[in-house]
Amino acid sequence: METVRHSEHTLKTALISENPRLVSQYEKLDAGERRLLNEAFKPDHDLFGPITLHSQSDWIISHPEAPQDFEQFFSDPYRKAPSPDKRSIYIQCIGSLGNTRIISEEYIKWLKGYCEAFFYGLTVKLLEPVPVSATRCSFRVNDNTQNLQIHAGHILKFLKKKKPEDAFCIVGITMIDLYPRDSWNFVFGQASLTDGVGIFSFARYGSDFYSSRYEGRVSKLQKGSSSDYAVFDNYYTPQVTSVLLLRSCKTLTHEIGHIFGLRHCQWLACLMQGSNHLEEADRRPLNLCPICLRKLQCAIGFNIRERYKALVRWIEDESDSPGVSTKRGREGTVDLPKPVDAFKEWKEWIIKCLAVVQK
Ligand SMILES: [Zn+2]
Ligand SMILES: [Zn+2]
Structure with a gap:
């Protein structure tokens, strides 16, 4: 295992910059916030570790890219930031996320709550879920994995048309696998940064996707049925576990981060x-x-302490559906707590950061 180590000077410059205007902007931050951000370059810091490389197929090795420091982010002329009348993130669910309507509804509310804490200060709004047929996208059965896949670019077009006036961005989420073009095997997601639109699939985040037990395989589509969306009715969705929730939260915030x-x-x-x-x-x-935290703070304008507190609250609040009764229909009580086990370790980490900010 290799470690990507930067000098104290490199990290300090990446964070604060040497541009006098940005240095003075940094100095105006609250002392607690600066204490936390400075942990980036403190020699014996333990809150923010280095990047580790585990194999030749890791991203940094296989996709060399120019790094982006705070100053480059700040002065990027193409960068989009929320404006006073565009401060909402819209989430559009496409197809079912879970095995039952209740699971789908709760799951998307958990994601909404998470994004609201992560992008603290913006409003996250859920659009009414739509079936795959509503998007009129192309679809196929993947020759290798034999699962259903929908065309990412067609979904982006659909979302762009639906983007509300007050939207900073609109992101589609789906449990169906995506493909960007016929010659490609699959894609986890696709976004248009200029349009503020993205589509992300969690299909491969279930515990079974890469196993022989995977139940999302279907036989080849019949000739002429490539426009019959009935194949998506009751199509397989993985079980919503804590790990799946964690992976979805991670993907969604990473990808929306790109839109910023x-x-x-x-x-x-x-x-x-x-x-x-x-x-x-x-x-x-x-x-x-x-x-990256300074970049996001610069785009949104949140208080770092309040944001961390909101994230802790999201992890602690296992129901996260205020006003929603867990009693459903005649079957009796459906108790669906938010599966936050996988987030517990992270919560301890945030509490350590809060201690630094509040010292
Ligand atoms: Zn990325
Ligand atoms: Zn970063």
């Missing part, structure tokens, strides 16, 4: 690191490193 103009992070272990495969995505933390 954050590029892949090469500074420290960070949510914004690129990932080439699931194992690498799992290794990537849920949190932003100080450099």
Whole structure:
């Protein structure tokens, strides 16, 4: 295993910059916030570790990209930031997320709550879920994995048309696998940063996708049935586990981070690191490193302490559906607590950060 180590000077410049205007902007931040952000370059810091490389197929090795420091982010002329009349993130669910309507509804509310805490200060709104047929997208059965896949570009077109006036961005989420073009095997997601539109699939995040037990395989589509969306009725969705929720929260915030103009992070272990495969995505933390955190704070204008507190509240509030009764229909009580086990370790980490901010 290799470690990507930067000098104290490099990290400090990436965070604060040497541009006098940005230095003075940094100095105006609250002392507690600066204490936390400075952990990026403190020699014996333990809150923000280095990026580790585990194999040649890891992102940084296989996709060399120019790094983006705070100053480059700040002065990027193409970067989109929320404006006073465009401060909402819209989430559009496509097809079912869970086996039952209740699971789908709860799951999407958990994601909404998470994004609201993560992008603290913006409003996250859910659009009424739509079936795949509503998007009129092309679809196919993947020759290798034999699962149903929908065309990512067609979904983006559909979402762009639906984007409300007050939207900073609109993101589609689906449990159906995506493909970007006929010659490609699959894609986890696709976005248009200029349009503020993205589509992300969690199909491969279930515990069974890569196993022989996977139940999402279907036989080849019959001739002429390539426009019959009935194949999506009751199509397989993976069980919503804590790990699936964690992976979905991670993907959604990473991808929305790109819409804010954050590029892949090469500074420290960070949510914004690129990932080439699931194992690498799992290794990537849920949190932003100080450099990416300053970028997001600059775009949204949140208080770092309040944002961390909101994230802790989201983890602690296992129901997360205020006003929604868990009693449903005649079957009696359906108790569906938010599966937050996988987030517990992260919560301890946020509490340590809060202690630094509040010292
Ligand atoms: Zn990315
Ligand atoms: Zn970062």
